[in-house]
């Protein structure tokens with residue numbers, strides 16, 4: 008019988024935790040970056056894309072899984088792309104499991120290194136739960152300083168798909184989005200579904216609906232709370248060629264559907280806390 012519970016493992020030299028439950032679902036969470044690297048629901052089959060060329064040197068970001076972008080999403084500010092959380096060492100705060108669930112929360116707080124980049128006292132907590140056919144991630148940020156700060160953030164989920172051109176993303180009809188592939192023009196989605204047939208890099212604003220990712224013979228529900236925006240990213244052929252840690256045809260097997268707070272930075276007064284959550288449900 009498969010081991011259930013929470014094991015401390017190493018994945019290509021990176022310290023990580025493996026969460027497993029009795030129904031056969033499992034997930035792997037790296038302490039470097041506080042990054043989920045794998046999730047298999049009870050029916051089996053990996054649902055997250057992890058690049059075979061991803062760095063595992065504990066320095067560079069890991070291409071794939073669910074990177075945490077904080078305190079900056081993409082290049083929306085003066086920090087390095089996607090902020091420092093995805094290349095920081097997180098620590099284990101809690102581990103809990105029963106027959107039907109496994110929950111780990113990791114913490115990251117300010118240090119001399121983070122204050123040199125971003126001069127604020129913060130604590131971030133990432134909780135990762137597997138239960139039934141779900142993966143649930145929650146990012147909570149607290150301001151433990153004495154003045155307000157603001158940040159942008161995302162759970163940059165790389166979904167594994169069989170063939171991206173045959174994948175349909177439903178639920179974004181009618182929402183406006185910022186199109187990074189077209190000079191950041193604001194557009195309105197008028198299609199019934201989003202299909203990927205070219206480089207796609209969009210921030211959809213104020214998305215209120217759950218999304219559905221449909222593929223041949225499988226579907227995934229994607230829900231978010233607290234994060235106002237949804238980013239849809241696929242680098243397609245030309246941009247992929249410039250991404251050293253992605254194989255040539257890697258873009259065909261991934262679609263990033265990210266829960267983000269990007270359009271409007273989150274403002275936190277001293278002592279305040281914020282949280283955002285993304286849930287993936289195998290249907």
Ligand SMILES: O=P(O)(O)OC[C@H]1O[C@H](O)[C@H](O)[C@@H](O)[C@@H]1O
Nearest residue numbers: 081088089187208209238240263
């Ligand atoms: O290559 P990375 O720094 O990991 O960023 C990968 C991508 O992340 C997000 O989806 C952004 O919207 C894209 O513009 C960016 O290219």
